[in-house]
Amino acid sequence: MNENVISVSQISNYIKQIFASEELLHNVLIYGEVSDFKISKGNLYFSLKDSDALLNCVGFGEYNFGYLPKEGDMVIVRGSPNYYTKGGRFSFVVSEIQAYGIGVLYQKFLELKNKLEKEGLFDKDKKKPLPKVIKKIGVVTSATGAVLQDIKDVSWRRNPMLNILLYPAQVQGVGAVESIVKGIYALNDTDVDVIVVARGGGSLEDLSCFNDELVARAIYNSNKPVVSAVGHETDFTIADFVADVRAPTPSAAAEILSVDTAQVVARMRVALNKITSLTFNKMSDSEEELQDFCENLQDAFAGYLKDKKIPLRESLIKLNSSILNYSKDKHQKVELLQNKIQSRNPGEVLKMGYAVVESGNARILSLRDVNIDDNVRVVLKDGAFKAKIESKEKLK
Numbered sequence: 040m041n042e043n044v045i046s047v048s049q050i051s052n053y054i055k056q057i058f059a060s061e062e063l064l065h066n067v068l069i070y071g072e073v074s075d076f077k078i079s080k081g082n083l084y085f086s087l088k089d090s091d092a093l094l095n096c097v098g099f100g101e102y103n104f105g106y107l108p109k110e111g112d113m114v115i116v117r118g119s120p121n122y123y124t125k126g127g128r129f130s131f132v133v134s135e136i137q138a139y140g141i142g143v144l145y146q147k148f149l150e151l152k153n154k155l156e157k158e159g160l161f162d163k164d165k166k167k168p169l170p171k172v173i174k175k176i177g178v179v180t181s182a183t184g185a186v187l188q189d190i191k192d193v194s195w196r197r198n199p200m201l202n203i204l205l206y207p208a209q210v211q212g213v214g215a216v217e218s219i220v221k222g223i224y225a226l227n228d229t230d231v232d233v234i235v236v237a238r239g240g241g242s243l244e245d246l247s248c249f250n251d252e253l254v255a256r257a258i259y260n261s262n263k264p265v266v267s268a269v270g271h272e273t274d275f276t277i278a279d280f281v282a283d284v285r286a287p288t289p290s291a292a293a294e295i296l297s298v299d300t301a302q303v304v305a306r307m308r309v310a311l312n313k314i315t316s317l318t319f320n321k322m323s324d325s326e327e328e329l330q331d332f333c334e335n336l337q338d339a340f341a342g343y344l345k346d347k348k349i350p351l352r353e354s355l356i357k358l359n360s361s362i363l364n365y366s367k368d369k370h371q372k373v374e375l376l377q378n379k380i381q382s383r384n385p386g387e388v389l390k391m392g393y394a395v396v397e398s399g400n401a402r403i404l405s406l407r408d409v410n411i412d413d414n415v416r417v418v419l420k421d422g423a424f425k426a427k428i429e430s431k432e433k434l435k
Contacts, residue, residue, distance in 0.1 A: 051124035058120045069094070069131070070115045070139050073108045075242045083107070083133070087116065088244075090143075098133040106136050110243045111145030114138055144243050148250050151277055155252070160259050166283045167264040170232045173296050175202040175400075177231035177263070179222035182207035186237050186268075186289045193293035199418040201297055202400045204231055210238040215248035223257040223265070233264045233296060236278055237289040240271040249276040258282055268292035311377060318373050330359075390420050406431050 058064060071087030071094065078084075081100030085108070086093050096116060098104060108114050117135035122128075155161065176194065180186050187205060194201050206222035209215045219236065226234050236258065238249070248254065249269045255277045258265045267282035268289040279285040286292035395418040396403040403409055413428045 048124065051122070051127065055122040055124055058122055065119045066117055066134075067119065068115055068117055070113065072143055073110060073112045073114055074244055076108060076110055078107075087114070087131075094131050095129070096131045096133050098136065102134050104136055106138060108136060108138070111148070112138065113143075144247060148243070148277070151250065151252055151255075152280065155255055155277065155281065160255060161280045165259075169264050169266075169284060169296070173201070173232045173298070175204060175231045176296055177204045177206065177226035177229060177234045178237060179206045179208045179219055179226065179234065180237040180289075181210050184210075184239060186239050189290045190235065190237065190293045193290050194297045195418075195423065197294070197297040199395060199423065204229060204400050211241070211245055211248065216251045216253050219248060219254050220257040223254075223261055227262050231263060233266060234261060235266045235268055235286075235289070235292050235296070236282070237268040237292060238270070239289070240274060246270055246274065246276055249278040251277070254278055255281045266292050266296065315373065315377055319370070394419050406433060 069087060071089050074086045074088055074093075076083070076085040083096075083098035083104065085096050087096055088094070096118070098118075115137050116131070116133045118131050118133040121130055121132045123130065159165065176190075178187060178190060180190075182205060191203060194203060204226070206225055208222040209218040223234060223236065236249075236254075238246075246269060249267075258267070258278060258281050264283045266284045266286055267276070267278045268286040268291065269276050269278055270288075272287035284295065286295055397416045397418065398409060398413060401408070403415060409415065409428050409431070411428055411430065415426050415428065417424055417426055
């Protein structure tokens, strides 16, 4: 190889010198739309973009920025290009920022919001209520992101019996709108009780598919209640406004839709104790009334039959004993009923060593439901684990 060879440092420094020596690029003014804006350790990091290009920008804390833009703002920035040799990154170092109207994406968001609001798509009286009992949740989101796992973890921690049906959708980029719309309509044709449309946080551009009119109308036209769980708590999309319920995060959606079985068991125990207490109190009151009646009856007849030498006292003692035996029998029946209710508590059943076995989103009820090498999920009283079917054996 006869050509001159230079090091990475040499070429990097040469590129840096080109930008430093080009005076026309010093203190240049650039306008564009703000995206991915964040502040870290006193420095500003964001991108400026238009329809055809994107420019990474940084504003160091040494500059006193009187105006801090937000996502979607159109701004004019003053600064100079810089090539960071150690990181091999090009960025535009900003020394001044000033507002320049409303960003294109944010303007479209406002226009669509106003349009749909006038049509009544956000009206509270048109919101569908959530079912009182939810056994199966349909989720429209990415099959590979952390959102689905967050929903599963929260839901199954609170209620291991809850079923989750995923429609794997594209939630960003070209084709995302069509994918989300198909997912909503597809889950409407299943037995799910409610639909969750979800994805993690992102920039206004990342969430643009949830600010689309087609997605908004699919949510509005859904026969099933729809919960919107898009972005972080501070993110708001058109999907949030039109959905029947807006959850600030995907995990919060799982909290809303899942019943905490531990709380249900606790409430059942409180109710059972209350019923038992009221029953015993009622029976105790009845016993006292009967005892008073017997004593009064005894006193009345004792004087009347005193001269007739009739062994009334012995008869009354037998009557009193029969009444007490009857009361004791009722006590035993109440205790049996209490034990029977407690034995049917789902949490108590799991504590006895029983488990729930699931494959995918379905419970395993028979050997016919699994095959050798199938992966299953086993739910116990205090958690769950995954297992693999190595053999099958019928009970004799």
